[in-house]
Amino acid sequence: MLSAPELADRLAHNVEAVCRHYLSAGRRAGNYWIVGDVANSQGRSLYVRLTGPRAGKWSDAATGQYGDLLDLVREACGLVDFCDVAYEVRNFLSLPQLTLSESSDACEHRLCDRPNAERARRLFRITQPLAGTLADGYLRERGILRGSVHAALRFHPSCYYRDLVTGRATSYPALIAAVTDSGGAITGVHRTWLDPNGDGKAKVEDPRRALGGLLGNAVRFHFSISAPVTAMAAGEGLETMLSLVAVMPGMSTAAALTANHLAAFRLPLECRRLYIAADADAAGRHGIEGLSRRAQALGILPLVLAPELGDFNEDLRRLGPDRLIANLKAQLAPEDALAFLPG
Known part of the structure; x- marks a missing residue:
């Protein structure tokens, strides 16, 4: 099992090939490979040294990022664990891959102590x-x-x-x-x-x-940390909640991503009405019931929004936005229908 420095050294011996593969939008300029950033954008901000004892070292003048080629591969590929970085690098270098147990050991003892x-x-x-x-x-x-x-x-x-x-x-x-x-x-x-x-x-x-960390948190749309949220919508799926956002663009909306996380979502204390997007399966009902109980304990009125078809994204795609708006108008409190739905 090669160590991180050994893998970095192997990459440094093939530094230009690494750059051409992971930073293909860049070009060679003298002793450097120049590109926009680690995401392989066009530009001249990031410099990778190609020669000498510092071959493989890089820095981005715009962001302040720097590192060796292991860091570059990690950032360019969006990796989060050392075992995944090592897998990618060994594949690039045509080295034998580790067994699953060896890969797990490498992940446990290298960079995976970084919080998720x-x-x-x-x-x-x-x-x-x-x-x-x-x-x-x-x-x-x-x-x-x-x-x-x-x-x-x-x-x-x-x-x-x-x-x-x-x-x-x-x-x-x-x-x-x-x-x-x-x-x-x-x-x-x-x-x-x-x-x-x-x-x-x-x-x-x-x-x-x-x-x-998902527990208590969510993907949020139209939330403001400075303005009170008196009425909001919450549900599981990202596309389900984005479908509601598409026809109620002013309402604060949260996608908790799973039924269990929906039940545990932390509600704004100033909220007075909570609209929970229904999901027909058993897990979805568990999420709705759990969040409804928590809302009631906080003095928040929970109201369940029901789609006509399987979910709100299916309603949006198959029935169209006008039909979805009409369905929601019949379920929202009058003041919220007036505030958040198109006239």
């Missing part, structure tokens, strides 16, 4: 704006036309995916959503891996995964 929330924040930092990307197109196919206006949603062109059964790893484009606490701090991320050809989600066993 920190890994999530690092992944979110190296994403790019959503507008015009494959993830934007993915949402548009689902009737969500203004996903790019939300700061919580970003795109990663090559997000690392590891099969938890076989240990095999690859990369896919991904929709990245920031999970935040009530103060707006990122505690985790939700990843939806996408088919590179634009055919929906990636064809993998579990194309959706979360990383970091």
